[in-house]
Amino acid sequence: MGLVGIHTDITDRRRAEDALMQSAATYREIFNTVNDTIWIHDIDTFKFIDVNDHVTEMFGYSARRR
Numbered sequence: 001m002g003l004v005g006i007h008t009d010i011t012d013r014r015r016a017e018d019a020l021m022q023s024a025a026t027y028r029e030i031f032n033t034v035n036d037t038i039w040i041h042d043i044d045t046f047k048f049i050d051v052n053d054h055v056t057e058m059f060g061y062s063a064r065r066r
Helices: 011-033 053-059
Strands: 039-041 048-051
Touching: none
Parallel strands: none
Antiparallel strands: 039 048
16 A cells, blocks of 8 residues: 655746736737727738727627637
């Protein structure tokens, strides 16, 4: 009989994930509230990856959010 255990400290990883989530939320807030139109598209296929809310208001389309 025996006991084997592994302990992994994930504190730094969790902090990094939290910081990334906060950064993404800040980016999204700026992206959607700026009064300019922002279009992000794939340079090879010319398909739109994302547009901000100002684009959808200006042209009357709705953006499909992933």
